[in-house]
Amino acid sequence: MEQIHKTLRDAKGMRWLVLILVSFTMLCAYYLTDAMAPLQERCQTSLSWSATDYGFFTSGYGWFNVFLLMLVFSGMILDKLGVRFTGVLSIIIMIAGAFVKYWAISGHVDGTFEMHLGSYQLLAPTAKSAVVAGLGFAIFGVGCEMFGITANKAVVRWFRGKEMALAIGLNTSTGRIGTALAMFTPVPLVNMTGHLSAPVILSLLLLCIGFLIFLLFGVLDKKLDKEEAAAGISSDDEFKFRDIIDIAKNKAFWYITALCVLFYSAVFPFIKFATNLIVQKFGISDTFAGYIPALLPFSALLLTPLFGSMYDRRGRGASIMVLGSLLLVFVHLLFSIPSLNNLYIAVGLVMVLGVAFSMVPSAMWPSVAKIIPENKLGTAYAMVFWVQNWGIMGVPLLIGNVLDKYCISGHVQKMVDGKMIEVTQYNYTIPMLIFACFGGVAILFAFLLKHEDAKKGYGLERPNINK
Numbered sequence: 408m409e410q411i412h413k414t415l416r417d418a419k420g421m422r423w424l425v426l427i428l429v430s431f432t433m434l435c436a437y438y439l440t441d442a443m444a445p446l447q448e449r450c451q452t453s454l455s456w457s458a459t460d461y462g463f464f465t466s467g468y469g470w471f472n473v474f475l476l477m478l479v480f481s482g483m484i485l486d487k488l489g490v491r492f493t494g495v496l497s498i499i500i501m502i503a504g505a506f507v508k509y510w511a512i513s514g515h516v517d518g519t520f521e522m523h524l525g526s527y528q529l530l531a532p533t534a535k536s537a538v539v540a541g542l543g544f545a546i547f548g549v550g551c552e553m554f555g556i557t558a559n560k561a562v563v564r565w566f567r568g569k570e571m572a573l574a575i576g577l578n579t580s581t582g583r584i585g586t587a588l589a590m591f592t593p594v595p596l597v598n599m600t601g602h603l604s605a606p607v608i609l610s611l612l613l614l615c616i617g618f619l620i621f622l623l624f625g626v627l628d629k630k631l632d633k634e635e636a637a638a639g640i641s642s643d644d645e646f647k648f649r650d651i652i653d654i655a656k657n658k659a660f661w662y663i664t665a666l667c668v669l670f671y672s673a674v675f676p677f678i679k680f681a682t683n684l685i686v687q688k689f690g691i692s693d694t695f696a697g698y699i700p701a702l703l704p705f706s707a708l709l710l711t712p713l714f715g716s717m718y719d720r721r722g723r724g725a726s727i728m729v730l731g732s733l734l735l736v737f738v739h740l741l742f743s744i745p746s747l748n749n750l751y752i753a754v755g756l757v758m759v760l761g762v763a764f765s766m767v768p769s770a771m772w773p774s775v776a777k778i779i780p781e782n783k784l785g786t787a788y789a790m791v792f793w794v795q796n797w798g799i800m801g802v803p804l805l806i807g808n809v810l811d812k813y814c815i816s817g818h819v820q821k822m823v824d825g826k827m828i829e830v831t832q833y834n835y836t837i838p839m840l841i842f843a844c845f846g847g848v849a850i851l852f853a854f855l856l857k858h859e860d861a862k863k864g865y866g867l868e869r870p871n872i873n874k
């Protein structure tokens with residue numbers, strides 16, 4: 408019988424199985440990334456965290472990635488040692504980070520912490536539990552970002568020339584299921600168990616399952632290696648320092664990176680504060696308030712593959728990014744208007760934000776693969792993520808500080824565990840305007856990217872599927 412499939416990746420079922428295996432761990436990783444977001448007020452009442460403490464802890468995700476250049480090293484490890492090794496390493500790091508985070512928020516750490524350099528105060532008094540939880544989140548962030556670039560590279564390897572954008576979109580979408588679950592399960596879990604750390608324990612369990620599932624992917628990927636070697640297909644994966652210079656010389660790469668950091672700075676940190684925004688602005692209890700931001704990843708998880716598939720078949724990647732950035736600004740500006748405090752408006756705006764949050768990622772990540780050759784892709788994704796992590800780290804810090812300095816609108820007494828506790832109220836107008844500004848500059852870079860593509864012919868406006 409004539410041989411139909413040259414390698415495993417030519418077998419459709421195998422490609423999609425690989426996607427499922429890689430994506431499950433993505434779901435677990437994204438769950439823990441946002442699992443504390445609906446618990447901002449609970450952290451205030453149970454651990455005495457201010458908005459600044461919460462912002463400080465949230466910024467932890469990027470500390471090691473940014474300052475220790477862990478993301479850049481992750482890219483090098485990925486391009487040098489491959490997706491299987493890097494994937495396993497990243498999951499182990501995530502588990503270690505999750506454990507530290509669990510330790511910090513489960514009542515083992517008390518008191519406050521401050522840091523001085525001579526007479527200069529580096530860190531104002533901050534809840535020690537927020538500092539240790541931030542350290543755990545920083546370790547987890549290294550693993551999570553390492554896994555993100557590994558998953559992207561694995562998917563590109565298995566899907567290039569096929570349904571690449573759809574596959575990347577579906578992989579991201581599975582991550583969004585994790586984010587959606589993180590929006591509405593933590594509060595019920597804490598209520599049920601009486602422990603603030605319950606969602607983190609669930610994440611630890613999920614990550615261990617993700618580890619086992621990723622090992623299965625490793626078996627298939629190794630088989631593909633062998634088949635490609637036998638067929639004389641070489642994967643020129645070796646990392647060279649020159650790669651960083653080559654990538655850095657590419658103007659389109661910097662436009663897409665700038666768009667990435669600005670766009671995501673207006674989305675991921677927004678998610679971290681969104682539950683509290685809904686509580687404060689729309690007067691809903693935090694048990695239900697998390698359901699509204701959950702609509703954001705929900706709509707994104709349905710629409711990201713749709714836009715990915717559109718991009719595969721029809722092209723228009725750069726235009727999709729422009730439109731997505733415009734929608735982002737529209738939503739944040741409307742959120743900033745104090746009189747627009749009707750719950751239906753909140754639901755509508757979050758859903759439109761979900762559309763923007765589908766459009767930009769579904770076009771952005773496959774576009775990187777069109778601008779940068781595959782053998783440098785691990786390093787390229789790592790460099791984009793590294794810049795993006797400045798935003799993921801810096802913006803929550805900024806918003807937390809702005810809230811405590813300029814946005815306190817009052818205090819209310821709430822009954823928590825049988826005790827009356829004073830809870831601070833915030834007005835979110837200034838934070839929403841800050842998010843809108845990031846979106847405004849993102850639009851500019853989306854246009855610059857479109858223009859550069861028209862000049863250099865990267866094919867961002869062309870379909871991905873080879874006919």
Ligand SMILES: N[C@@H](Cc1c[nH]cn1)C(=O)NCC(=O)O
Binds near residue numbers: 436440555
């Ligand atoms: N670098 C990641 C950041 C992230 C957020 N949640 C988990 N990881 C990223 O940008 N991933 C791509 C995406 O669109 O989620």
